[in-house]
Amino acid sequence: MDQPVKVYNTAVEVTLEVIGGKWKPVILFHLTFGKKRNNELLHLIPSITQKMLTQHLRELEDEGIIQRIIYNEVPPKVEYELTEYGWSMKELLHMMCRWGEMHVDKKYQGTAAIRENSRLESAP
Amino acid sequence: MDQPVKVYNTAVEVTLEVIGGKWKPVILFHLTFGKKRNNELLHLIPSITQKMLTQHLRELEDEGIIQRIIYNEVPPKVEYELTEYGWSMKELLHMMCRWGEMHVDKKYQGTAAIRENSRLESAP
DNA sequence: CGGTATCCAATTGGATACTG
DNA sequence: CAGTATCCAATTGGATACCG
Numbered sequence: 001m002d003q004p005v006k007v008y009n010t011a012v013e014v015t016l017e018v019i020g021g022k023w024k025p026v027i028l029f030h031l032t033f034g035k036k037r038n039n040e041l042l043h044l045i046p047s048i049t050q051k052m053l054t055q056h057l058r059e060l061e062d063e064g065i066i067q068r069i070i071y072n073e074v075p076p077k078v079e080y081e082l083t084e085y086g087w088s089m090k091e092l093l094h095m096m097c098r099w100g101e102m103h104v105d106k107k108y109q110g111t112a113a114i115r116e117n118s119r120l121e122s123a124p
Numbered sequence: 125m126d127q128p129v130k131v132y133n134t135a136v137e138v139t140l141e142v143i144g145g146k147w148k149p150v151i152l153f154h155l156t157f158g159k160k161r162n163n164e165l166l167h168l169i170p171s172i173t174q175k176m177l178t179q180h181l182r183e184l185e186d187e188g189i190i191q192r193i194i195y196n197e198v199p200p201k202v203e204y205e206l207t208e209y210g211w212s213m214k215e216l217l218h219m220m221c222r223w224g225e226m227h228v229d230k231k232y233q234g235t236a237a238i239r240e241n242s243r244l245e246s247a248p
Numbered sequence: 249c250g251g252t253a254t255c256c257a258a259t260t261g262g263a264t265a266c267t268g
Numbered sequence: 269c270a271g272t273a274t275c276c277a278a279t280t281g282g283a284t285a286c287c288g
Contacts, residue, residue: 104138
């Protein structure tokens with residue numbers, strides 16, 4: 001009875017609470033292409049530090065967006081992957097990616113670029 | 125020649141640079157429903173302060189996403205609206221909104237709610 | 249009404265060293 | 269390999285007072 005109810009002003013704020021912050025969308029974006037290990041993510045996101053990566057992975061795990069898979073091996077092996085629920089973010093993440101591609105092409109023409117073949121371009 | 129070129133690792137980072145942060149998506153979301161005045165935005169986003177609102181409005185203006193319309197009246201009247209370019213974010217913002225609505229319904233059932241009739245639900 | 253300016257608190261981010 | 273722990277720097281956010 002009378003459980004505390006949090007009220008958001010718009011649903012956009014809800015989404016931001018889950019994927020807000022500097023790194024979460026980037027991490028999740030990479031995971032939409034499949035399972036990734038700690039070190040893989042560090043290399044895919046060169047400017048992130050181990051501390052920030054771990055911190056955000058834990059928060060995403062707590063939200064039920066991703067899950068850790070721990071293999072009992074030596075040396076240790078851990079993989080991160082989207083949960084079934086986490087996959088519901090794929091469309092949104094890819095839309096963010098496509099908008100960014102458009103923005104670079106249109107506004108930063110020649111003065112900014114996107115590394116490697118991480119462009120979605122015509123992909124779904 | 126040899127103008128400095130900024131390299132992003134993924135296009136998602138580009139998008140975050142434009143609409144990242146705690147308030148920008150919320151501000152823009154409200155603007156997708158039409159022009160808004162300073163005071164209107166303050167009431168639509170009760171937890172934002174005047175300082176933060178102004179600061180983010182200026183940044184969005186610099187990016188060419190929104191524009192200020194100053195009416196020469198007494199008392200002063202200023203309105204903010206999306207630029208034609210800014211409208212290209214509408215689909216993304218509304219998708220963020222819809223994901224948030226789904227998340228509240230699915231995960232916070234009963235313990236969180238979205239204020240007023242700001243839900244999109246079946247809207248485009 | 250629609251802001252600035254200032255100052256201070258809280259949060260976030262990063263470098264480095266160390267652990268199972 | 270996959271992290272913790274600690275400490276410090278930078279950025280962000282907020283309260284208050286004031287201005288055109």
